Amino acid sequence: xxxxxxxxxxxxTSLSPFNLFIVIIGVTAGLFIGAxxxxxxxxxxxxxxxxxxxxxxxxxxxxxxxxxxxAMYGGAVSSILLGIxxxxxxxxxxxxxxxxxxxxxAGLALIAAAVASFVGGTISxxxxxxxxxxxxxxxxxxxxxxxxxxxxxxxxxFVGLGGDDSLKTIIMxxxxxxxxxxxxxxxxxxxxxxxxxxxxFYSGISFLVLAIGTYGLGEILYTIETSxxxxxxxxxxxxxxxxxxxLKRMNSLWKTMSLGSFLGFFVGMLPAAGATPAALxxxxxAKQTSKTSDTFGKGNIEGVAAPETANNAASTGSLLPxxxxxxxGSPTTALLLGGMVMWGLVPGPMLxxxxxxxxxxxxxxxxxxxxxxxxxxxxLIPVFVWALRMPFTVLCALVVVLCIVGGFAPSQKMHDVWxxxxxxxxxxxxxxxxxxxxxxxxxxxxxPLMEKSFRQTLIAEQGNILAFVxxxxxxxxxxxxxxxxxxxxxxxxxxxxxxxxxxPSKRPKIN
Amino acid sequence: xxxxxVIAGALVLLSAYMMSHAILLPIGWNGETGGPGGGAFPFxxxxxxxxxxxxxxxxxARSYEADQFTFDREMMGPLIQVIVAIAVTIALIPxxxxxxxIPLFLxxxxxxxxxxxWTLALxxxxxxxxxxxxxxxxxxxxxxxxxxxxxxxxxxxAMFF
Numbered sequence: 001x002x003x004x005x006x007x008x009x010x011x012x013t014s015l016s017p018f019n020l021f022i023v024i025i026g027v028t029a030g031l032f033i034g035a036x037x038x039x040x041x042x043x044x045x046x047x048x049x050x051x052x053x054x055x056x057x058x059x060x061x062x063x064x065x066x067x068x069x070x071a072m073y074g075g076a077v078s079s080i081l082l083g084i085x086x087x088x089x090x091x092x093x094x095x096x097x098x099x100x101x102x103x104x105x106a107g108l109a110l111i112a113a114a115v116a117s118f119v120g121g122t123i124s125x126x127x128x129x130x131x132x133x134x135x136x137x138x139x140x141x142x143x144x145x146x147x148x149x150x151x152x153x154x155x156x157x158f159v160g161l162g163g164d165d166s167l168k169t170i171i172m173x174x175x176x177x178x179x180x181x182x183x184x185x186x187x188x189x190x191x192x193x194x195x196x197x198x199x200x201f202y203s204g205i206s207f208l209v210l211a212i213g214t215y216g217l218g219e220i221l222y223t224i225e226t227s228x229x230x231x232x233x234x235x236x237x238x239x240x241x242x243x244x245x246x247l248k249r250m251n252s253l254w255k256t257m258s259l260g261s262f263l264g265f266f267v268g269m270l271p272a273a274g275a276t277p278a279a280l281x282x283x284x285x286a287k288q289t290s291k292t293s294d295t296f297g298k299g300n301i302e303g304v305a306a307p308e309t310a311n312n313a314a315s316t317g318s319l320l321p322x323x324x325x326x327x328x329g330s331p332t333t334a335l336l337l338g339g340m341v342m343w344g345l346v347p348g349p350m351l352x353x354x355x356x357x358x359x360x361x362x363x364x365x366x367x368x369x370x371x372x373x374x375x376x377x378x379x380l381i382p383v384f385v386w387a388l389r390m391p392f393t394v395l396c397a398l399v400v401v402l403c404i405v406g407g408f409a410p411s412q413k414m415h416d417v418w419x420x421x422x423x424x425x426x427x428x429x430x431x432x433x434x435x436x437x438x439x440x441x442x443x444x445x446x447x448p449l450m451e452k453s454f455r456q457t458l459i460a461e462q463g464n465i466l467a468f469v470x471x472x473x474x475x476x477x478x479x480x481x482x483x484x485x486x487x488x489x490x491x492x493x494x495x496x497x498x499x500x501x502x503x504p505s506k507r508p509k510i511n
Numbered sequence: 512x513x514x515x516x517v518i519a520g521a522l523v524l525l526s527a528y529m530m531s532h533a534i535l536l537p538i539g540w541n542g543e544t545g546g547p548g549g550g551a552f553p554f555x556x557x558x559x560x561x562x563x564x565x566x567x568x569x570x571x572a573r574s575y576e577a578d579q580f581t582f583d584r585e586m587m588g589p590l591i592q593v594i595v596a597i598a599v600t601i602a603l604i605p606x607x608x609x610x611x612x613i614p615l616f617l618x619x620x621x622x623x624x625x626x627x628x629w630t631l632a633l634x635x636x637x638x639x640x641x642x643x644x645x646x647x648x649x650x651x652x653x654x655x656x657x658x659x660x661x662x663x664x665x666x667x668x669a670m671f672f
Contacts, residue, residue: 051646168567177552192536224586225586394627397616412654424597433519
């Protein structure tokens with residue numbers, strides 16, 4: 001087994017005392033960020049990214065992956081203790097987690113969430129390890145035509161599966177792509193869209209500026225508007241007896257948890273889908289197949305386990321296309337990808353050949369992060385109860401300062417800080433009007449790749465636009481892309497004709 | 512519903528503005544190199560935004576959307592205050608310096624806006640800039656703008672660099 005020896009080499013990197021320390025710091029920070037209502041993994045990664053300059057790149061990505069991981073665990077904490085999902089990915093956890101807390105079983109619910117997250121995380125990391133190298137091998141044969149087709153496919157899944165208004169999704173994708181062209185044209189070297197010849201625009205708009213603006217400042221503005229009254233924190237105490245009882249209860253839920261893990265992993269791999277729909281789907285399936293389905297929504301422990309396994313598995317799943325193909329599956333992985341580019345690493349299949357230490361170090365760190373997260377999570381439950389009582393204004397003030405200083409640090413230009421401000425206010429307004437932000441960030445990160453691969457293909461093929469459909473793989477991707485793209489319009493046409501006067505039901509939203 | 516249309520209108524203007532910049536470069540097919548010119552990508556993307564935004568403005572109102580696009584009127588005042596405070600803070604950074612602007616913001620936010628106790632407000636106001644200094648300047652060697660307060664930092668520079 002070649003994979004095992006590679007993984008063993010990876011553990012040599014990730015088990016170094018320094019990286020172990022980084023993982024523990026990362027999951028702890030992630031747990032707190034995830035537990036704060038309103039702040040999820042994407043906000044945490046966006047706010048912390050500028051601070052990662054302090055460690056070398058291979059540790060920085062481990063740190064961010066650990067935060068991502070920790071935030072997935074943490075999301076459940078406020079779902080259970082406050083009844084408000086800590087992140088959109090933990091929405092389904094409130095359905096049964098909150099009733100359990102109200103029945104006085106908050107401790108049991110938290111243990112269930114932590115154990116379920118651990119199982120989901122572990123199964124999906126094993127799947128990740130098995131799939132990563134073969135997928136990277138396939139991706140090695142990709143030329144610019146396949147790259148373009150794959151990026152196109154990633155965008156159209158947002159239109160087809162995103163669940164948001166199709167027109168608004170298309171607007172956000174195109175806005176991200178247009179913003180990604182600001183600066184010098186890669187091929188001709190001419191400056192483009194440098195609004196009013198402002199020198200700050202010559203270097204383009206950094207994904208970090210957009211991410212800190214929309215997910216940092218914008219999120220704070222959104223939370224200020226929506227959180228008028230402080231929510232009530234349910235107390236939770238954990239004793240060893242309760243821990244033992246919880247583990248015993250969880251032991252009987254293997255079917256739900258393994259189903260949730262596989263489902264989460266594969267749904268998470270799809271761009272546009274990801275952790276939130278995976279968790280909701282897993283909850284739905286668990287409810288349908290459970291023997292005690294009538295108690296779902298009233299505090300059934302299975303209803304906590306199902307979504308929590310799926311959202312953790314999905315977060316690992318969405319790392320797979322990012323690392324092997326260089327195409328992120330979610331806004332958080334888009335930020336990780338942007339970070340890697342910033343540190344001089346090129347994500348994609350070549351990374352497996354050129355930087356095997358880095359890749360396998362990262363993969364093995366997911367195993368250690370998983371162990372660290374479950375231990376820290378259960379150990380720190382009393383601290384979470386205390387931290388959730390922290391007035392929201394204190395958190396907001398500190399996040400705003402971090403956005404300003406963290407936005408200034410990478411480029412050291414005030415221009416970027418003003419852009420963050422503009423994106424913060426603009427992102428808040430767009431979100432209010434139901435425009436999805438995830439495709440915007442993804443388009444800004446993938447825009448340069450998309451444009452470059454499109455133009456490279458056409459230059460290589462002397463302007464023959466059919467080049468994209470003449471190669472079998474790229475033709476398949478384009479075919480799927482067209483299918484995803486027309487899907488919502490066909491569905492809208494059919495349902496529109498059927499129930500022109502009825503109120504259409506809104507599908508779950510993904511942020 | 513109004514907010515929806517206003518924002519779509521703003522997107523129309525933004526895309527028109529971006530198109531006016533994109534046409535400074537060739538937007539059509541470039542015969543020599545094969546493939547589109549440098550302005551093509553931003554131009555056509557902006558055009559798609561424009562078309563979709565026009566559709567958003569003129570499509571019939573759907574009933575489920577109507578109740579979603581409302582602001583919480585009670586929170587509008589506080590929200591605008593915070594936005595203005597952030598803008599003032601950013602504007603103050605190059606002139607008065609980050610170590611004046613940031614504590615001012617924190618104090619305003621915690622004491623006046625958040626109505627917290629003096630102990631909490633003052634301790635966060637004092638400790639945050641110190642943490643920022645040690646993290647960004649002493650460790651990462653990233654100097655924040657200090658404006659007129661620059662001379663006060665000379666002794667600290669001497670100590671850490």
